[in-house]
Amino acid sequence: MPGEEIDKRHPNRGGAARPRPVSPHDILRKTFGYETFRPGQEGIVTTLLAGRNVLAVMPTGSGKSLCYQVPALARGGLAIVVSPLVALMQDQVAALKLAGVAAESINSAQDREENVAIWRRVAAGEVRLLYLSPERLMTERMVGALARLNVQLIAIDEAHCISQWGPAFRPEYDMLQTLRQSFPGVPIGAFTATADEATRRDIVGKIFGGDAEVYVAGFDRPNLQLAVSPKDNAKQQLIDFLDGRAGQSGIVYALSRKSTEEWAAFLVSKGFRAIAYHAGMSAEDRAEAQSLFMTEKGVIVCATIAFGMGIDKPDVRFVFHADLPSSLDAYYQEIGRAGRDGSPADVKMVYGLGDIQLRRRFIDQEEGGDERRRREHKRLDALVAYCEAPECRRQNLLFYFGEESPPCGNCDVCLDPVHLVDGTAEAQWVLEAVKTTGQRFGAAHVADVLAGKSNEKGDTLRHTELPVFGIGKAQGRQHWQSMIRQLVGGGYLAIDVAGYGGLSISPKGHALARGDGSFRYRQDPVRTSRKAERARKLVAAVEEGGVSDALLQRLKSLRAKLAKERKVPAYVVFTDRTLIDMAAKRPLTRWDFGEVHGVGESKLQQFAEVFLAEITRHVQQESGVA
Structure with missing residues (x-):
């Protein structure tokens, strides 16, 4: 197998011979075809080979995967790689197999017979890297079975998920902190492209019990031109942004599954080659969309955050955020898909107060506990500060990750100062x-x-x-x-x-x-008075189609039902203008409902509960929660 020679004098726990270490430089050259390590890689490899734990924070495109693949082969035995997405596992396994490495993944996209056959090869010592999701790994049966094998290394990819996804969403990520007890003496490497100081402390505390070397490479991606604009007419803003980009590959990020499909349809209607990608699609459709994007030029993917983690397409020339991301960490991850070939690429975000309000509601609806909600609100605060930065945007972004930088000359604020x-x-x-x-x-x-x-x-x-x-x-x-x-x-x-x-x-x-x-x-901050913002949103909703038609129709149907019960005309319950404003604001609390145009105290008492319930159902269905 690549990366090991057999010394038969030292049997391992599984009864096979213990491998004699091979030079990581030999593995790098013979297996992966590279003459030298990139900056930062060799120190991480050396630390893992010495049996010490590592948290490595390295920007997208800097070669994080090699930092655990090389020591996994050099140490011999079995390496376990924890990865959050099936598509990401499959891509890495396919790449390793092409390099002649015995790598496999046991996952839900394969039938039981295939998974059983792979496990038999793992148990027989024929596999060097085994990719598993946290859910597949963190069961008593799987941990127990792996503990009986010659596990020499554990790598946790996309490690920021441990801190940022929360125990309510994927509790098995939180359970990864027990790995050091289940596999004593086995070095663990945690890898991510983005982690602020608080996230780094969280990972080191949970996964390593405070005992780990921390490597933080530079976060700067100087080839990315950064821009942010207040959301006005998002569709027209996207078309303006795409002017002159015919034939380029790019990603448009949106908040909900439905909106990704709407954005894709809109771009197709304007002559672009666009496809949607979100977690609600079948595995086959997602694989087809990803394959199209990876293999053909000029494809624009309109996606939720379900798309992009581990995507290694070098010539993505732009990323456009049609909605506000959840945090600067998420934003950095998402723009990191652009310009991985080192050539210039453009990233732009449009955002409005409605985006901020909706993000805060999502945070408040999380079930991860008050501490997590409080932390996520503060991360959102930092993102808003970035959007409103009056000086160099890159300085602001790097400062968040603990780096200082001179003005970059390659962001909208530097190029066109406010x-x-x-x-x-x-x-x-x-x-x-x-x-x-x-x-x-x-x-x-x-x-x-x-x-x-x-x-x-x-x-x-x-x-x-x-x-x-x-x-x-x-x-x-x-x-x-x-x-x-x-x-x-x-x-x-x-x-x-x-x-x-x-x-x-x-x-x-x-x-x-x-x-x-x-x-x-x-002097002209994005935030405006509540009255002015209400008027602006209403005009935008009517003139620019900024209101979800599906939500508006639901509200009209509910109004008709209530009017029929009371034997009054529909407008007596609420006027169309009130329903449009309601659909634009999407109130989820009685206080917010009271701020809707045309809602007085009496109607607040009579109708708040039933309309709020309808809006909440719509938001949950749109975001894929229900």
């Missing part, structure tokens, strides 16, 4: 408010202090007596919230994602507070 005004004095007020309140409170509380808005927390802690209390009363609370978001986006303030979302002052912020440098901010 109109900024001097806000140094106001920024210093914000920094002073953060400092004097103890660098442990969130944006809402700091904005209240600056705007002179008293609350129980501020009264108890005597924040109302601070010199900065009410210093910015004339500007108002919303102004200060926007300033804080832009200071976070500029790297002057940091959000404690792992803690309680408190703001702290970065070294850059301390310098500004001392008078070293200046701060310029955008």
Whole structure:
């Protein structure tokens, strides 16, 4: 087998001979055809070969897979690779087999007979890398059977899922922390393209019990041109973005399964070659879509996040986010599918306040517990700060992952700077408010202090007596919230994602507070007044078709039913304008329902429960929850 020579003097646990180590450089050259390791790879390989645990955070396209495949072959015996997606496992196994490596996967896409035959080969010592999903691995029977074999290495691919997917979604990811007890002395490698500091601490604590070497390669992808725009007419924005891109391969990410199909149909109607991809499709249809994208040029995939993990297509020239991702971590993963060949590629996101609101609702509906929900809200805060960054977007993105960078000259803000005004004095007020309140409170509380808005927390802690209390009363609370978001986006303030979302002052912020440098901010923040946003959404919904027709029809059917029961005309229950506004806002709480145009106290009491239930059902079905 590739990567091992047999020394018959040392039997292993399975009764076969213990392999004599082979040089990882020989394996790299003879098995994979590469003369040298890429930067960062050799240190990880050496650490695993020495029997030590590793967490490796490396950008997309940097060769993470080789970092565990080479030591797996060099150590001999059996290596277990934990992977979240069947398609990803199948692709890697196919590539390894082409390289002459005995690799297999036991998964749900294969029939039982095939899986049984593969297991027999594993038990006989004929397989070197076995790919399993967490669900397939973390059963008492499978762990027990593998523990009797000569397991020499465990690799966990896409390790950020351990922290970010949550125990309620895939609890077996949380169970991976028991592997070090089940396989004592076996080195474990965890690999991911994205993990902020909080996620890294989470992985090291859960999987390794705090005992692991951590390798963090640079996160910068300088060939990607970054851009973000407020969502106006998303369809027209996409068409404008695609102008001049005929024949290029790309990905359009959308929030729901249904919307991916709608986007694909829209692009086809405009003459593009587009296909949909989401988890609700059959395995055969997903495989066909992926194969088409991988093998042919000029195909645009309209997808949910179910598409892309492990996709290794080098010439993806663009990624367009039609909806807001869940976090900067997810955004970084998704844009990482573009430009893997090192050539220029463009990534653009359009987003609106409705996207933020919907993302927050999804977080609140998760079942992972209050701690997880709190953390995900703070990750979303960081993403919003990135969207509103008044300075270099790449600086903002890299700062989130703990890196500093000069202005990149290759993002929309650098290439077409927004109109900024001097806000140094106001920024210093914000920094002073953060400092004097103890660098442990969130944006809402700091904005209240600056705007002179008293609350129980501020009264108890005597924040109302601070010199900065009410210093910015004339500007108002919303102004200060926007300033804080832009200071976070500029790297002057940091959000404690792992803690309680408190703001702290970065070294850059301390310098500004001392008078070293200046701060310029955008006067026209994305956030608008509730009244103005309501009017804008209503006009957009009517004129641009921004409302889900399916939801609107459901609401009309419900209105007709209620009107019939009360023997009144339908408009007496709610006017069309109210239903359009309701479909645009998608309220999921009584408070939100009360903010819908045309909903007074009486109708709130009579109709909130039944309409909220209908909207919730629609949202769940659209997102694939129900």
